Amino acid sequence: MGHHGRRFGGGNLCAGDAPRGVVDGSSAAMNAASGATLSTAEIIAVGTELLTPFRVDTNSLFLVARLNEQGIVVRRKSVVGDDRCDLGAAVREALTRVDLVVVCGGLGPTEDDLTRETVAEVLGRALREDTEIAASLRARFTARGWTMPENNRRQARVPDGAVVLSNSRGTAPGLWLEENDRVILLLPGPPRELEPMFLGLVKTRLRVRATRNRLYSRVLCVGGRGESHVEELAQPVYSRWRNSAPSVETTVLASPGLVELHLSTRTASRAAAESVLEAAATELKEVLGNDVFSTDGQSLPEVVGGLLERKGLYVAIGESCTGGLVAASLIDVPGSSRYVRSGVIAYDNDVKMSVLS
Amino acid sequence: MGHHGRRFGGGNLCAGDAPRGVVDGSSAAMNAASGATLSTAEIIAVGTELLTPFRVDTNSLFLVARLNEQGIVVRRKSVVGDDRCDLGAAVREALTRVDLVVVCGGLGPTEDDLTRETVAEVLGRALREDTEIAASLRARFTARGWTMPENNRRQARVPDGAVVLSNSRGTAPGLWLEENDRVILLLPGPPRELEPMFLGLVKTRLRVRATRNRLYSRVLCVGGRGESHVEELAQPVYSRWRNSAPSVETTVLASPGLVELHLSTRTASRAAAESVLEAAATELKEVLGNDVFSTDGQSLPEVVGGLLERKGLYVAIGESCTGGLVAASLIDVPGSSRYVRSGVIAYDNDVKMSVLS
Known part of the structure; x- marks a missing residue:
């Protein structure tokens, strides 16, 4: 509904029908140093709480925007629970379809965090404790005067061949894994950990592998x-x-x-x-x-605020049923104190008569 | 993170490893009249706009709640674009894993709405124009003094054996399809069409097939x-x-x-x-x-409102940086006019000094 974009495949031949993993010789040679170009991606969010009526995956909005900037098209987004079988199947399938699989969440220290183990199993790689990560985790706890719970040692386990992406905001490091020409990227679930990790450590790695478009x-x-x-x-x-x-x-x-x-x-x-x-x-x-x-994505309160400021006008807001919402949306714009003076919420009828009339 | 629930599978045997479609004889016999019990589901949201940085699928929150009420566990949620191949693959895979596949969206009249055609193709069923739906679509347009665009006739096309779920709020009928012991349910994307259709026509059909739990x-x-x-x-x-x-x-x-x-x-x-x-x-x-x-999900404004009302108190709100948000959250509670009198948003310093001091 409402979308008018390019569509993949056509006739009876689906893009997915072609055997995946057959890389065109010339482009493989061209990218010998940096690996093949990444042009399609899938995002898998992991967490049983995302399969309740109360939570949606929002990380994918950030990720789609950042991947699109690199010319990478997101073909599918999935949510699976904290379940080794469901997650394993999702990763295995995605690897047959796209160049880049981004898995978010399930890297925590508790027993229901299974992403590291499951992805290692899918790729058939051993997990080993990385002494550097273990030491930095221990230091993190010591700095706060705590002893590290044994559980957290799981976060130091790294599949063979993985590049470790350090986490400046939490205990779970991210992991960058390559398998033939594909990349599997494991990122922590909390947006405040995922976003700086992506911008600081993932973006430049992706750029090297992105298309020119x-x-x-x-x-x-x-x-x-x-x-x-x-x-x-x-x-x-x-x-x-x-x-x-x-x-x-x-x-x-x-x-x-x-x-x-x-x-x-x-x-x-x-x-x-x-x-x-x-x-x-x-x-x-x-x-x-x-x-x-x-024509540049500015919201209505931003446009109104800009007009008020340019004309040197101030605004006072009188509201009843909207109960402060008009004022709140104007004030939500940074710098709005330059034109918003005050507001009255006259909800009671007497107040309405005396203040607003 | 934070979830402590049951997990499916264990050891090296995943639930998905068992060949799907083998139904236990006794339960199949028990359910002969109504079909086998539905206990697991996947939700597939269709729409390229859901693969942009601007939109998340929210229908699944409503659906998970309603399915859980029937004792049906949602194992996976996916989003695919308006693409026949990607959607076909998603439906095909889901049918191997769960009892109920709910597909939302892609039932509109335009060329990028492909759900009907794709699901018919996956199930190997012919699509025929349903004269009753076509007539009711035409009547809908005539009632508004319009001629129905030819495109809308696509919405009257029904796969063999489907039960048509009429849409009281839009032109796209829903479809209930059974394939062996599985159900494939196609629902329109807009929540204002999907929700009444589910509550009015789908819920009772599901109840017959739900577990006792x-x-x-x-x-x-x-x-x-x-x-x-x-x-x-x-x-x-x-x-x-x-x-x-x-x-x-x-x-x-x-x-x-x-x-x-x-x-x-x-x-x-x-x-x-x-x-x-x-x-x-x-x-x-x-x-x-x-x-x-x-302990019953009541929000803080509801609890505060209840206390005010029980004690016969009225409230007036003075706000600065919160710019009306406190008043707005109190007023958002139905019946809040019984205790909210008025509010002042003193954003400008002079106003603050004169009104709030």
């Missing part, structure tokens, strides 16, 4: 129109841009009161990307008019 | 303590309850300022479930003291 994108925000109305007006424009070179793909995302048009293009040249995205945005603005309130 | 749960909310501190105190209690009969499983979920302990038990008797959950909750409260602010 990068993904560039642009977000148009539209207010005051429903999704189907926006799509009706915009579809003739983006169906044309889909066939340009480089092509522009459009994803329509609707939420209450807001329709976002995500334009993206994949190319080796930033200049080419910017020029086609700008041209596509301009055409869409002509069609959708002033309902497009930003 | 149901999942019962209880949520304790803890404020003012970190996750690891709560876990340290609570772990000796819930490790004991894990071995009771029926056993109580605990999942610890932490978010800023709040730790939730989800207790759950799976049993055929509601009375037994309530008694073990009550006993477990009581023991946990003894250990965690007044930091447990609710």
